[in-house]
Amino acid sequence: MTSEQSGAAAGPTFHPVHGPALAHLGWTPAPRYLLRRDRVLHALRGREGARILDIGCGAGALLRELAQMGHRGAGLERSAEARALARAMNPPGGPVEIRAEPAPDWDEAFDVLCCFEVLEHVEDDLGALRAWQRMLRPGGLALLSVPSRPELWGPADVWAGHVRRYRRPGFRALIEGAGLRVERIESYGFPLANLMEPLRHRVYARQLAKPDRAEADPQTLTLRSGADRRAETRIWPLLASWPGSLAMRAATLAQRPFLRTDLGNGYLAVARKP
Secondary structure, X not given: OOHHHHHOOOOOEEEOOOEEEEHHHOEOOOHHHHHHHHHHHHHOOOOOOOEEEEEOOOOOHHHHHHHHOOOEEEEEOOOXXXXXXXXXXXXXXXXXXXXXXXXXXXXXXXXXXXXXXXXXXXXXXXXXXXXXXXXXXXXXXXXXXXXXXXXXXXXXXXXXXXXXXXXXXXXXXXXXXXXXXXXXXXXXXXXXXXXXXXXXXXXXXXXXXXXHHHOXXXXXXXXXXXXXXXXXXXXXXXXXXXXXXXXXXXXXXXXXXXXXXXXXXXXXXXXXXX
């Protein structure tokens, strides 16, 4: 049995506040994911029955949640380990298809294009985004997120296989250069994600010192990071408790007054294909 087949054999659990998780397979939502998820769900509010493409879908948790809301779509994921998790999260035969490569008939096939924490891994981010937006129908919505503020660069970026962090003007220019019209760019994560950033860097600095990570190139690190949630899984019991759930809910509300600033550690862009 392959890793993808064995991963597909066990399904997710569903937390009433945080959504789906695969704790038994080593994947749980991280606080930063939950802060971004709040803004993504807000951007999709009011849409019904959309066909959604999630590029670099990781464990496919967002796709599973959107499918429960009546949407359908597909997830693209290069990492075999992450695809196994995504197929456990979204079993074959359901409203979500998980693939390693785009299907040949996907040109202008989707109503919504999602691409979260992917562009920072790609050397030619402009070329990649130009290729991906071709799968979005005219008038379709693009939701794109990246880590922000290069001065925050640290071991967590190296561990994940990042090649850059973004400033707001550069992120806007990238999106517009790919042929999309920016409607807004939000700075998400402040203050919780910023407070956690030094801790994340310390945790991942220790992981980078391990032999299997020390000599790895960014592409290899990228493929591994899509499925490796050991650090997050350790804090999941606390996060999933009712005090943790209340605190996380408060953090998602606390970031909202700061979305128009540059104080967060990530940007979420809402754009449209003309």
